[in-house]
Amino acid sequence: MKRKVLKPLVIGLLAAVLLAGLLPGAGVDSLSAASAPDAWTIKLSGLRTQDLGTSYYNALLDKYGVEKKVDRKGVTVTYRGLPLRYAIAMIDGADAKDPFTFDEALWKAGYDVSLVAKDGYTASFSTKDTAPDALIIATLEDGKPVMPMTVGDTAKSLWVRDLAAIETSLAPLPAAAEAAAFSLDLDINGTKASFTLADLQKSDLYMEARGGYTTSAGTHYEGVYGGVRLRALIERYAKLAADDSVVFTAMDGYEMTYSGAQVFDEKDGTWLLAFRLDGDYLPKDPGFIRTIKAGPANPNIDGHLSVRMVKKITVKQAGFKDFSLQMDGQMKWTLDRSTVESCTSCHKVTVTFEKKGQVDTYTGFPAWLALGYIDDPKYAPHKQDTKIAAYNLAAAQKGYKVDFVAADGFTVSLDSRDLDHNDQVILAMYKNGEVVPDGEFPLVLVWDRSAKKVPAGIKNVKMIAAIKASGF
Numbered sequence: 001m002k003r004k005v006l007k008p009l010v011i012g013l014l015a016a017v018l019l020a021g022l023l024p025g026a027g028v029d030s031l032s033a034a035s036a037p038d039a040w041t042i043k044l045s046g047l048r049t050q051d052l053g054t055s056y057y058n059a060l061l062d063k064y065g066v067e068k069k070v071d072r073k074g075v076t077v078t079y080r081g082l083p084l085r086y087a088i089a090m091i092d093g094a095d096a097k098d099p100f101t102f103d104e105a106l107w108k109a110g111y112d113v114s115l116v117a118k119d120g121y122t123a124s125f126s127t128k129d130t131a132p133d134a135l136i137i138a139t140l141e142d143g144k145p146v147m148p149m150t151v152g153d154t155a156k157s158l159w160v161r162d163l164a165a166i167e168t169s170l171a172p173l174p175a176a177a178e179a180a181a182f183s184l185d186l187d188i189n190g191t192k193a194s195f196t197l198a199d200l201q202k203s204d205l206y207m208e209a210r211g212g213y214t215t216s217a218g219t220h221y222e223g224v225y226g227g228v229r230l231r232a233l234i235e236r237y238a239k240l241a242a243d244d245s246v247v248f249t250a251m252d253g254y255e256m257t258y259s260g261a262q263v264f265d266e267k268d269g270t271w272l273l274a275f276r277l278d279g280d281y282l283p284k285d286p287g288f289i290r291t292i293k294a295g296p297a298n299p300n301i302d303g304h305l306s307v308r309m310v311k312k313i314t315v316k317q318a319g320f321k322d323f324s325l326q327m328d329g330q331m332k333w334t335l336d337r338s339t340v341e342s343c344t345s346c347h348k349v350t351v352t353f354e355k356k357g358q359v360d361t362y363t364g365f366p367a368w369l370a371l372g373y374i375d376d377p378k379y380a381p382h383k384q385d386t387k388i389a390a391y392n393l394a395a396a397q398k399g400y401k402v403d404f405v406a407a408d409g410f411t412v413s414l415d416s417r418d419l420d421h422n423d424q425v426i427l428a429m430y431k432n433g434e435v436v437p438d439g440e441f442p443l444v445l446v447w448d449r450s451a452k453k454v455p456a457g458i459k460n461v462k463m464i465a466a467i468k469a470s471g472f
Contacts, residue, residue: 023280024214030223031268039053040053040054041053041054042137042163042166043164043165043166044087044090044166045091045167046167046168046170047091047092047093047094047172048094049176050091050280051279051280052090054319056235056279061080061081061139064082064086065080065081065082065310066080066081066082067080068081068313068472070152077141077142078141079138079140079151080138080139080140081148082136082142083135083136083137083415084137084152085102085132087166088113089102091168091170092107094153097278103152104132106170108128109128109129110126110127110374111127111168111169112124112126112168113126113127113130113167113168113200115150115160116160116166116167117160117162118164119162123157125154130158131153134154135150135151135152135154136151136157137150137163147161149161149162151171152335161204167232168417168468178284179283180198182196182297183195184196184200184311184312185311186233186234186242186312186313186314187312187314187315188237188315188318191237197281197288197289201275205232206227207226207228207294208224208225209224209270209272209294209295210223210295210296211271211272211292211293211298211299212298212301213301213303214302215303215382216302216303216304216382216383218383219373220300221299223277223278223281224277224297225272225274225277226272226276227273227292227294228273229261229270229272230263230271230273230291231263231264234313235274238315240315242259242260242261242264243261243312243318244256244259244315244316244320244424245259245316245319246258246259246260246263246313246314246321247315248307248313249312250308251284251309251311252309254307255327255341255346256304256345257320257337258305261320266293266295269293269295269296269299272291272292272293273289274289274290275287275289275290277318282386286308287308287309289310290308291305291307304338304341321435321441322336323336323441324336324337324444325466326465326469327370327467328374328468329371329375329470330339330376330472331374332374333374337442340427340429340442341429343365343369344430347365347369348363349365349408349426350362351424351426351446351447351448351449352449353448354449355460359449360432361431362386362428362446362469363426363429363431364428364430364446365426365427366422366423366424366425367404367426368391368416368419368422369391370467371391371396371469372390374467374468375391375392375395375416375472376392376467395416397416399416399417399471400415400471401413401471402416402419402468402469403466403469407460410461412445412457412458413454413457414457418453418456418458419455424451425445425446425455426446427443427444428443429443431444439462440462440463441463441471442469444464445463446460
């Protein structure tokens with residue numbers, strides 16, 4: 001069994017402290033019970049990391065709490081707490097939620113566990129030398145609250161008060177190592193910065209609050225998210241304006257743009273760059289960082305606004321323009337900019353379009369995908385049971401008229417049979433890598449100059465404001 005202690009202090013001062021019985025991390029016999037504060041956190045590290053905070057500990061204590069009676073100088077003292085093995089179970093495998101599975105075989109094979117007090121005092125042991133049920137993390141001493149401490153059927157050198165961390169010699173899982181190497185990149189009006197998750201965790205901008213989002217399929221998720229305040233982080237580098245563009249780029253290439261006005265809108269909650277959920281770090285997918293709104297009102301946002309796997313944030317001064325796309329057919333929809341941008345990111349297609357000898361690249365999504373919003377009187381994309389198709393293939397192949405209508409009324413009518421699963425005819429949001437310019441904004445109907453199937457009667461439509469379907 002190994003044991004480490006604090007570096008020597010001034011001899012006279014240390015002696016006085018020990019005689020007074022005031023050394024926080026020392027064994028139980030040197031210390032009378034102290035009043036426990038309302039909040040504390042024990043940091044756990046092993047194959048994964050976990051923060052064991054007061055509220056989470058108390059919830060686990062209600063389910064798994066045990067009592068141990070120990071002898072202190074001839075007096076029997078009763079402690080109540082969470083078995084140490086359960087805290088170890090949180091970090092000896094990939095489990096991220098209760099109930100955690102304790103790896104008894106791994107314990108018997110042997111690894112080192114260090115119990116670290118708030119003041120740095122550390123007591124270590126090998127699991128091969130100690131029974132997994134020998135120690136508990138106690139917070140009640142004869143029914144009175146105390147700071148978390150280890151106590152039990154072991155040498156008193158392992159009874160550590162003011163417990164602040166439990167560290168093991170278990171190597172982190174590959175996912176944990178990947179998370180540790182991750183960095184969030186900022187490009188704010190040309191000023192660049194990078195932050196690790198550890199940097200963000202230590203930031204004074206960090207906060208925790210409840211929030212959630214609802215996916216396009218109608219599934220609702222919520223929890224207590226921890227992260228840094230988005231607006232405050234941006235404004236450490238530049239003053240944000242309502243018409244600025246805040247572009248989030250994910251690790252998989254997905255992009256979503258907020259306006260400065262959206263970031264300012266915190267009536268129901270605070271925009272966070274969240275990397276923790278219910279006390280644990282987010283995994284790579286949907287993490288390591290995702291955007292969420294959180295606060296006392298438990299706000300809920302549309303899923304496409306909750307960008308997952310955020311890798312980079314780019315802020316561009318001015319120029320943000322909002323838009324909506326009117327859909328009219330078997331049912332009516334109004335698609336906002338974020339919905340169109342999400343579709344572009346998820347179903348991205350780039351074509352080379354030639355007009356009057358001018359060649360440009362346009363990026364958007366296949367035009368036929370938009371028809372899923374208006375080709376059925378009852379169902380729309382992602383708004384139904386997964387057993388129901390999001391696109392009405394039978395109707396498309398039977399044939400109906402599709403009108404692409406520009407803001408000035410210019411209209412091109414195409415046949416659904418020519419658009420059906422034709423990925424080379426797109427609604428483009430970007431031209432040569434930038435948002436389409438004035439005169440084409442917000443969307444342009446284009447097709448690849450080498451497309452195998454060019455719909456009869458197709459023409460380039462700029463400034464698309466509506467798509468209408470008829471003749472079903």
